[in-house]
Structure formats: structure tokens, C-alpha cells
Amino acid sequence: MTRRPVGENRRVTRDQPSREPYLVRHDYGMGALWWWITAASAAAITTTFAEVEVIDDPTTVRAVESWSLDELDIADAISGPLAELYSKRKQQCQDPAFGKLLGKSRVYFRLADAEVDLGGWLSEHASCAADWPMNPPFDLADPQFASNEISREEFERAWERAARHEE
Numbered sequence: 001m002t003r004r005p006v007g008e009n010r011r012v013t014r015d016q017p018s019r020e021p022y023l024v025r026h027d028y029g030m031g032a033l034w035w036w037i038t039a040a041s042a043a044a045i046t047t048t049f050a051e052v053e054v055i056d057d058p059t060t061v062r063a064v065e066s067w068s069l070d071e072l073d074i075a076d077a078i079s080g081p082l083a084e085l086y087s088k089r090k091q092q093c094q095d096p097a098f099g100k101l102l103g104k105s106r107v108y109f110r111l112a113d114a115e116v117d118l119g120g121w122l123s124e125h126a127s128c129a130a131d132w133p134m135n136p137p138f139d140l141a142d143p144q145f146a147s148n149e150i151s152r153e154e155f156e157r158a159w160e161r162a163a164r165h166e167e
Contacts (some may be wrong), residue, residue: 023055023064027087039074048074050088051139097143109148109157122158
């Protein structure tokens with residue numbers, strides 16, 4: 001990754017947080033879009049844009065440094081290539097359930113399926129990218145998922161019932 005030079009006359013004061021580039025990915029299921037976004041923190045990025053994750057795995061970051069990715073300041077990304085994700089997050093922030101699931105290391109959902117009437121799908125999601133084997137990560141700040149959360153006990157009971165049904 002090429003670092004942008006900082007002008008000699010720029011000065012950082014205590015009121016201005018340091019800013020650094022973060023590797024950001026928007027996984028849309030069949031692929032992903034990647035950027036380097038300069039911001040005050042990773043949290044500033046994930047609270048500004050829906051459906052993105054900040055990648056901090058050192059191995060992934062090193063591998064991606066050789067890619068030719070757009071480098072954006074967070075302010076430019078808002079009106080640029082991430083404008084739609086910014087608008088979506090702005091709308092989500094109006095919902096009282098926004099962010100309710102953030103900070104949980106593991107969450108359990110019962111998700112409806114319009115095509116199959118079996119009471120929905122059960123889904124377990126961890127906050128670790130290694131636990132996302134084939135689907136994009138869930139944006140746990142998205143308020144739509146808060147109403148679908150179930151307890152671990154409810155998830156385990158349903159899983160056991162389904163396993164017994166398969167026998």
C-alpha cells in the first residue's frame with residue numbers, strides 16, 4: 001500500500017485524533033469490494049457504513065497490500081463509492097434497535113424464509129471472520145436482526161429437535 005504524504009505545514013493537536021488507513025471490505029455474497037479508508041478509528045468506519053467490516057488480520061492485510069485498491073478518506077467515501085452504504089447506515093441509525101447486537105461475540109437467530117414454511121432458519125453467528133465459512137458476515141448493527149435474536153438455549157433445543165427428526 002502506498003501511504004499518502006502529509007504536508008509539512010499540517011499539525012496534529014490534541015483535539016484532532018490521529019488518522020490511519022484501514023482495510024475495509026464489503027462482502028456481497030458472491031464477491032467483495034475492498035478499499036483503504038483513512039479514518040480516526042475502525043469503529044468510525046463501521047458506524048458510518050452499513051455492511052462493511054474492517055479487516056485487521058495481519059496476514060490478510062499483508063496479502064492485500066500488493067493489490068491496487070482505492071484509497072479514500074472517510075469523508076470522500078461518504079459521497080463516493082460507499083454512498084449507498086452510508087445512506088443505509090444513516091437510515092438504520094434512526095431505529096431504536098440499531099446496534100443492539102454489537103459487542104456480542106456470538107449471536108443466535110431465527111430467520112424467516114419466504115420459500116420454506118418450516119418455522120424459519122436457525123443461524124449462529126460469531127464476531128470472528130473465521131466463523132463465516134461461506135456467507136458474508138451479518139452486520140450486527142443492523143436493527144433488522146435484533147428482533148430475530150434467540151437465546152443460545154432456544155437455539156440448542158431447536159438444533160436437538162432437528163437432529164432427532166433427521167434420525
